[in-house]
Amino acid sequence: MSSSGFVDEAPRPDPNPGGGRRGRGRAFRLGGFFTVLVLVLLAFGGWAWTSRAHADDLAAFEALRADADVMDRSLTPRRFSEIPPCRDREEGTVTRTYSETDGPAPEEIVAYLQEKGWHELEPTPPAVVTMATTVAGHALLVTVVATSSSTLSLTATSAASTVGCFLR
Numbered sequence: 001m002s003s004s005g006f007v008d009e010a011p012r013p014d015p016n017p018g019g020g021r022r023g024r025g026r027a028f029r030l031g032g033f034f035t036v037l038v039l040v041l042l043a044f045g046g047w048a049w050t051s052r053a054h055a056d057d058l059a060a061f062e063a064l065r066a067d068a069d070v071m072d073r074s075l076t077p078r079r080f081s082e083i084p085p086c087r088d089r090e091e092g093t094v095t096r097t098y099s100e101t102d103g104p105a106p107e108e109i110v111a112y113l114q115e116k117g118w119h120e121l122e123p124t125p126p127a128v129v130t131m132a133t134t135v136a137g138h139a140l141l142v143t144v145v146a147t148s149s150s151t152l153s154l155t156a157t158s159a160a161s162t163v164g165c166f167l168r
Contacts, residue, residue, distance in 0.1 A: 057085045057160035060138030061092035064158045068094045071112055075104040077154075085160030092158040100150040109144055109154065118142065128152075 061084055072080070077096035085092035098104055106129045110120060113131045123130040129144040142156045 053161045054086065054165065056136055056138065057092070057158070057165075060135045060140060061085050061158040061160075063135040064092070064140045064156050065094055067113075067116055068096065068154075068156060071109075072096070075108060075112065078103070085158060086165035090160045090162060090165050092160060094156040094158075096154040097147075098152045098154070100148065103150070103152055106144050106146070106152065109142075109152075113142060 065082055068080075068082075075098065078099040079095075079097040081093075081095045083093045110129055110131065113133075114120070116133075118131040118133045121130040121132050123143070126145050127143045128146050129142075131142040133140050138158060138160075140156065140158050142154060145153045145155070147153050
């Protein structure tokens with residue numbers, strides 16, 4: 001203190017105003033931004049992965065449907081339906097019902113599918129015929145059931161992945 005009552009020394013500015021909060025706040029914001037960025041990248045990767053799996057599932061189903069469509073030209077069904085994978089359940093199905101009078105015999109279906117590269121499996125009753133093939137790593141299966149002495153029902157299935165159906 002001086003003789004006039006004033007302090008000779010001026011207060012010095014604080015080198016760390018706010019007690020260090022400013023540095024921690026910026027680090028917190030930077031860490032939050034990095035965390036959000038990582039989560040966005042993970043979400044995008046998951047979406048891309050499931051989309052690719054779903055595209056593979058659909059490609060296998062389309063191959064199955066194309067075989068059934070070509071078969072329809074020579075073995076005309078009475079009733080038919082097609083349900084793509086992930087709509088009602090994971091697997092996609094193609095069904096055909098052949099009439100009593102002009103429908104094919106199971107042997108005709110076997111011969112047609114064998115020409116297309118399918119191979120016969122041991123059928124599980126009530127199936128009369130079971131055929132299988134693989135398209136792009138997906139197992140495709142055709143089961144023919146005799147619903148009466150002269151009526152056949154064909155069910156073709158294309159298994160899909162749970163991952164592919166996850167975001168659909």
